[in-house]
Amino acid sequence: MTSKVSVEDANRFLDQAFPGNGNRNRIIAMEDGRAVCRMSADEQNLRPGGYISGPTQMSMADSAAYFVVFTKLGIVPMAVTSNLTINFLRPCIGEAIIADGRLMKLGRTLAVIEVDLKAEGSDKVSSHAVVTYSIPQEA
Numbered sequence: 001m002t003s004k005v006s007v008e009d010a011n012r013f014l015d016q017a018f019p020g021n022g023n024r025n026r027i028i029a030m031e032d033g034r035a036v037c038r039m040s041a042d043e044q045n046l047r048p049g050g051y052i053s054g055p056t057q058m059s060m061a062d063s064a065a066y067f068v069v070f071t072k073l074g075i076v077p078m079a080v081t082s083n084l085t086i087n088f089l090r091p092c093i094g095e096a097i098i099a100d101g102r103l104m105k106l107g108r109t110l111a112v113i114e115v116d117l118k119a120e121g122s123d124k125v126s127s128h129a130v131v132t133y134s135i136p137q138e139a
Contacts, residue, residue: 001004001032002031002032003030003031003032003035003070003071004070004071004072004073004074005067005070005071005074005075006030006137007028007029007030007076008016008029010027010030010035010067010075011026011027011071011122012133013070013075013077014026014027017077017128018034019023021067023122024039024040024042024062025037025038025039025063026038026039027067028133030067030070030071031032032069032072033068033071033072033102033103033106034068034071034100034101034102035064035067035068035070035101036064036073036098036100036101037060037063037067037098037101038096038097038098039056039060039063039096039097039099039101040095040096041056041095041096041097042093046049046096049091050093050094050095051091051092051093052097052119052126053063054086054088054127056097057086057088057092057097057117057126057127057129058084058086059115060080060097060115060120061084061086061099061101061115061117061127061131062084062101063099064099064113064129065081065084065088065089065101065111065113065131065133066079066081066102066133067101067137068070068101068102068103068111068113069111069113069133071103072103072111075136076135076136078109078136079133079134079135079136080081080133080134080136081088081131081132081133081134082110082132082133082134083130083131083132084111084129084131084132085129085130086127086128086129086130087127087128087129088126088127089125089126089127089128090124090125090126091115091126092117092118092119092126092127093119094119094120094121094122095120096119097117097118097120097126098117098118098119098120099115099116099117100115100117100118101113101115101131102114102115104130107135108133108137109134109137110133110134110135111132111133111135112130112131112132112133113116113130113131113132113133114128114129114130114131115128115129115130115131116128127131135139
């Protein structure tokens with residue numbers, strides 16, 4: 001099966017729904033139950049030593065999970081995070097971060113997604129998150 005939303009459509013939605021993004025956060029791959037996002041890190045996202053901050057990693061985990069939901073249901077703007085748990089495994093040092101989200105379970109009201117985060121170019125996972133999204137019910 002293929003994703004219900006293309007990379008182009010997802011990035012177009014991202015630009016329209018979050019105009020302050022400025023092309024920093026991009027979806028680079030979408031397939032059924034999987035989404036991969038990339039974000040360029042700047043001084044606002046870095047700790048001393050060039051470490052990509054924890055809040056930035058959490059934001060990327062959340063973003064990837066949001067787009068994983070889209071791969072199964074189409075664009076659902078009002079899907080919202082109900083839980084995010086993250087484990088920081090090692091420093092994330094680099095100029096960009098990659099978040100690779102995979103669907104674990106999709107129910108009627110909740111979706112559970114796991115996300116691995118790495119510094120771009122690294123083969124080692126910097127952090128691992130499990131994100132639960134609440135799916136809006138049709139009126």
